[in-house]
Amino acid sequence: MEKVLTVKTKEELKISSLKRGEIHRFQIHISDNALGVPWRVPLVVVRGIEKGPVLGITAAVHGDELNGISTIFKLIEEIDPKKLKGSLVLVPIVNVPGYLLNQRYFSDNVDLNRIMPGKKEGGPPSNIFANFFINKIVKKFDYLLDMHTASHGRVNSLYLRADLEVEETRTLAYLQNPHIIVQKSDEQGTLRSWANENGIPCITVEIGNPNAFQKNLVDETLDGVLNTMKYLKMIKGKVRDMVTDAFVCDHSYWIHSKRGGIVEVFPKLSDEITEGQVIAKVYDVFGQVKEEVIADKSGVVIGKNVRPNCDGGTRILHLGVNLIEPEPEEIPGHEDFE
Ligand SMILES: [Zn+2]
Structure with a gap:
């Protein structure tokens, strides 16, 4: 019921x-x-x-x-x-x-x-x-x-x-x-x-x-x-070490394709890529490559486009750059709430 x-x-x-x-x-x-x-x-x-x-x-x-x-x-x-x-x-x-x-x-x-x-x-x-x-x-x-x-x-x-x-x-x-x-x-x-x-x-x-x-x-x-x-002391338990395997970036931006057509983006999420790497190809509707999209900086892939049919100027890949080594930080003590 x-x-x-x-x-x-x-x-x-x-x-x-x-x-x-x-x-x-x-x-x-x-x-x-x-x-x-x-x-x-x-x-x-x-x-x-x-x-x-x-x-x-x-x-x-x-x-x-x-x-x-x-x-x-x-x-x-x-x-x-x-x-x-x-x-x-x-x-x-x-x-x-x-x-x-x-x-x-x-x-x-x-x-x-x-x-x-x-x-x-x-x-x-x-x-x-x-x-x-x-x-x-x-x-x-x-x-x-x-x-x-x-x-x-x-x-x-x-x-x-x-x-x-x-x-x-x-x-x-x-x-x-x-x-x-x-x-x-x-x-x-x-x-x-x-x-x-x-x-x-x-x-x-x-x-x-x-x-x-x-x-x-x-x-x-x-x-x-x-x-x-x-x-925050809302529940009991030991706080896990903070930031053990995260990439920390001080900046991120989208790389765009210039040409329109059928887009294939190669890197996987969280991949590290290097400056000059081909990250995507734009094909025309006859299967010919019109553009190779190149990473202009090294960084880590935060997000990517997965829709193949794209107008020129479409966001292709979200790149996190200037990786920071997070300092192994002491967890600041947290006061009890009144
Ligand atoms: Zn949202």
């Missing part, structure tokens, strides 16, 4: 009103659609017995980037609220309209992760959605992990974008121990940038490919999240 779930809708996240030692599932009314029906964002709050930090995890800010949803579901199964300090606030789907359309953008074709914190008076509807989302939910976090994937037609390794020059975000990044970490000073309009500017240390976790659940990458991400929770 099917289980009937009745889920309440609330106007705002008020963690203090939720019973300790339990898992709470409800929706937050963000803004309204053209039928006058609320856009509701699903929320799972695991409220621990004891005091501690509020760790927020957001997924599907881009509606077709789904691996974060699986990570959140597995995390819920792992955590016993009776043994948790502080609260986990899990948002499996932020961009509800985009998720329903299976697309990156909001229903007005705006990228939510370029307009944060939106505008309270609106403008395009995405702006008021972004603003209510920040005010009703994100403001309540002490830390934030924002889960993404590659965009449509591309594939990613498990990589992080984080500001490594700031101790708190560098620590969050190292705790995750992904394949690759890229130094990013905060990019205007991203959720990460808004959070970091407002005292909520945040990193972006890029988990593989869009439109999929990739078990191995999800498991690795979950491992990093649990490591972070141990570091």
Whole structure:
């Protein structure tokens, strides 16, 4: 027999009103659609017995980037609220309209992760959605992990974008121990940038490919999240050594093809490539090579294009460069929360 779930809708996240030692599932009314029906964002709050930090995890800010949803579901199964300090606030789907359309953008074709914190008076509807989302939910976090994937037609390794020059975000990044970490000073309009500017240390976790659940990458991400929770003293356990096998890059960029046609990209994800290496060939529709795309620097492959039919100027390969040897860092001590 099917289980009937009745889920309440609330106007705002008020963690203090939720019973300790339990898992709470409800929706937050963000803004309204053209039928006058609320856009509701699903929320799972695991409220621990004891005091501690509020760790927020957001997924599907881009509606077709789904691996974060699986990570959140597995995390819920792992955590016993009776043994948790502080609260986990899990948002499996932020961009509800985009998720329903299976697309990156909001229903007005705006990228939510370029307009944060939106505008309270609106403008395009995405702006008021972004603003209510920040005010009703994100403001309540002490830390934030924002889960993404590659965009449509591309594939990613498990990589992080984080500001490594700031101790708190560098620590969050190292705790995750992904394949690759890229130094990013905060990019205007991203959720990460808004959070970091407002005292909520945040990193972006890029988990593989869009439109999929990739078990191995999800498991690795979950491992990093649990490591972070141990570091924050939310759960018991020894913090794993930080950054054991990650490439750390101080910069990354996309290499483009000049010609249009049928594109084949050769290196695999996380491969190290050298300056001058042929990384892709562009064929015409008669099978003749029109262009060999050459790496202009040595580096590591963060992501790549997998869609063969490409116009001239298409992004071919995402290259992380200037590899930094991460210093075997002492894990900074973390104070208990009051
Ligand atoms: Zn994304």
